[in-house]
Amino acid sequence: MSNHEWMTPKAKAIPKESSEWEQGRYGPVWPKTPACYGFTIIADVIPGRAETIRNYGVKLEEALKGSPEILAPLKLHYLRWVLFDNDTRFMYQGIFDTDFDKYTEDAIQLFGLAGVDTVFENLVGFPTDWKTNAPAFIKFVREHQCNSFLEYGEYPFVSADEIKKALKLKAAFSEMLDQMQ
């Protein structure tokens, strides 16, 4: 990245809709912001299923211990899972370096491997035939996506790979300095 753009914190206001957004395979692509690509799904929980959802937290933690690289193709920074409004509503928020439209099918497959799909089955309106009906899955996700109207990046547009590379470089330098003692 040129000019050390990552040194200057930056915010971006996002309109509700824009004709300027690039059209992807499944609809408009929400723009990249200083906080990279974002993705927030909010949906109602099927009554009585909140505990089922909560229990998946532990399962997911274990699944990722077993194969930590499982979500690598999605180029993620963070995922946040929230139950709120007295466990009647659910929020799933991800920060990615890739936009969701491009890697939709990868996401569905990886959600499957990580058990996320089964969490979604506890949400009101989630298509029961999602396994054979990718367009219905995508439609659900797009209908429940809530756009940010403002996003902020302390180190804008920096990707997870760049952060990891920088840390590896720092470690390598430390090692080099150790060897020179």
Add this chain to the structure above:
Amino acid sequence: MLELDDIQHYLLTRPHATIAEYVFVTFKNAESGRNWIASLLDTVGNAKTVMAASDTDMRWVSMAFTFNGLKALGLDEESLSTFPEPFRQGMAARAAMLGDTGANHPDHWEDHMASPDLHAVVILFARDKAEKERCIAKHQEYLHQNPGVQVLSTLHLEAIPPYDYVHEHFGYRDRITTPVIEGLGIEPSPGSHPPSKPGEFFLGYPDESGAIVPLPKPEALTKNGSYIAYRKMQEHVGAFRDYLKANGKTVEEQELIAAKMMGRWRKSGAPLVLSPDKDDHELGFDDSRNNMFDYEKMDPHGYACPVGAHIRRMNVRDNSVSQIMHRRLIIRRGGTYGPHLPDDAPEDGANRGIAVFAGCADISRQFEFLISVWANDTGFEELNERDPFCGLQDGTLDMVIPKRPIKRRLKNIPAFTNVRGGAYFFLPGISGLKYLATLNVKR
């Protein structure tokens, strides 16, 4: 098990043909269109007979239809609405998403490819010129009998010299890697993808998800069918050779740059991962070895095969990039059009290139993903590059060749190719063709 006697041979076999002709037609009225299909039906080979037949049985015709074509033939609105959106919209309407902008925009397409009047394509294969002439003359007869079917354009395809290996105009050896379908008794070459479930390419069969995706209606039309996405890519051979000369002092260096952009050596197809410094003819032509490599373990930084090389973008072989590569496969069919430009000849401005069909069961997941993301997404592996051959290039992007101690940068990659046309077709099974031939006619 695949119903081979009901599937058109096109995606499953390769007749021993050196010549082909694409004939793009429009239907002025439905009845003529249906009669025309009926008259050609006997020449459309199914996969079973073409696979088994001797070269004397040359029923090598294939027929496919655009969404507008199905509409023009009289398919009812309710059925039409069950076809997937990309097919209903057509390739030209999805150009911006595919990256077909600038010089590749449908406004510049040839052969009436962006026209709503494009209704069908007939693909004729022939063993030689005389046989092709006979086929075309016969087709003329059918057209004469059905004046409501009119030819919009034709494209002649023919292998180019040297004839001892299959290659395109830039000289790259072609057809090294192709998907294998489960249940046909064909073993994939070592290192290639395991056999695909039939539903990845043919409608009505389980795909890699294990399920059968519901068919568009009516099933009598769509069972055993496939989608084939057409791309006509002009190849600017002079510009390509000039670029190699400008970036390589010696012939060897030029050949290395050509290989770095592709990921395989031009004349043999030997993969750079296995032979990074020089071509290895024997390796390239040895199917037991020419796909026996990965990137993740053998070449993680791209010192042998750059991360932005064509084959590394289009077939990623790397779990951290994609865990669903088996859901992104296409069966490629097609060949070269236009005159051969000899090695020592200057650019003559002739229109030459490749005209290919990509066979799949899901246009968006398979074909459109490959073009819009792996070919054209500058964010792919954070390279800020596009595919040097099938991505949109206008001289503003570079390509990095990883190298110790310091990477090399191929500056300002020009457009070696331009998209000159494209369309989405549905390739029905044999009974699907019969359904169309008798549509709205009392059975």
